[in-house]
Amino acid sequence: MKSAQTAAFDPLIHAPLRLQICAVLDTVDEVEFAILRERLNVSESVLSKHIKVLEDAGYVGVTKTTRESRVRARASFTSNGRKAYRSHVQALRDIVGD
Amino acid sequence: MESHETPESQPSVDEARAALESIAEIRKETARSAASPKGFYSVVGVGEGLLVAAVGSEHSIRYLVFLIGLAIIFGGMMWYSKVTGTVSWAKIWEPWAWRAWIMVIVAIVALLVAVELGQPWATIGGAVTALVWTLVGPAFDRTWVSRQEVQR
Numbered sequence: 001m002k003s004a005q006t007a008a009f010d011p012l013i014h015a016p017l018r019l020q021i022c023a024v025l026d027t028v029d030e031v032e033f034a035i036l037r038e039r040l041n042v043s044e045s046v047l048s049k050h051i052k053v054l055e056d057a058g059y060v061g062v063t064k065t066t067r068e069s070r071v072r073a074r075a076s077f078t079s080n081g082r083k084a085y086r087s088h089v090q091a092l093r094d095i096v097g098d
Numbered sequence: 099m100e101s102h103e104t105p106e107s108q109p110s111v112d113e114a115r116a117a118l119e120s121i122a123e124i125r126k127e128t129a130r131s132a133a134s135p136k137g138f139y140s141v142v143g144v145g146e147g148l149l150v151a152a153v154g155s156e157h158s159i160r161y162l163v164f165l166i167g168l169a170i171i172f173g174g175m176m177w178y179s180k181v182t183g184t185v186s187w188a189k190i191w192e193p194w195a196w197r198a199w200i201m202v203i204v205a206i207v208a209l210l211v212a213v214e215l216g217q218p219w220a221t222i223g224g225a226v227t228a229l230v231w232t233l234v235g236p237a238f239d240r241t242w243v244s245r246q247e248v249q250r
Contacts, residue, residue, distance in 0.1 A: 009108050014117065023121040027128040027246050028184040035183035039127060067180075074185070089121065089249055095114035 007090035018050050022085040030076040129246035135181045139235025145170030147228035154212025154220020197238035204230045
């Protein structure tokens with residue numbers, strides 16, 4: 001069945017690491033930075049830089065909580081972010097011809 | 099070395115295919131690691147069962163049982179979050195989530211029975227709720243994981 005999702009290529013999302021961050025955020029509702037670092041095999045500074053780009057675009061929100069005396073940051077999609085990501089995926093599918 | 103900078107133009111067919119493959123791979127890993135820990139639904143089910151039993155009780159200990167039930171449910175959610183490093187809210191509004199509806203309906207019916215009939219039906223309803231969550235929850239979780247693995 002053809003998806004009804006609109007297609008819009010988004011260069012900001014398409015950078016490889018940001019695309020993977022978005023794929024994780026589309027799979028779960030919130031994810032800890034530590035899990036993202038582990039999954040993407042990147043340093044904290046690299047991850048923070050890309051999260052900041054997504055955050056500045058209004059695609060991602062970051063919340064910080066303290067647990068066991070440690071501050072843990074979590075990232076989640078905003079509704080605009082999820083919409084932009086899914087439109088981007090549809091654009092990729094259109095390019096491939098899916 | 100892989101570039102992490104923003105690409106300036108639309109990708110070629112091969113690049114787009116590679117991007118979709120990378121999405122598929124990371125979704126699969128993420129969904130599988132977000133599966134509920136073993137015993138999660140039993141723990142939450144016991145919490146639910148205690149709520150049901152407490153609501154239908156007239157014993158003075160019912161408030162304590164109710165609070166213990168809430169604490170177990172909240173503790174279960176914290177446990178999930180700590181083990182997986184993620185938060186995921188159940189999506190129960192789609193047809194594939196019918197098992198979640200069984201769990202919710204059983205809990206609601208048990209609550210209503212507990213309120214109307216009191217003991218011993220409240221305790222029986224609580225036990226049935228815990229049992230159903232224990233038995234049905236893991237199957238619901240497996241379906242959720244398999245759904246989340248695939249980009250839609």
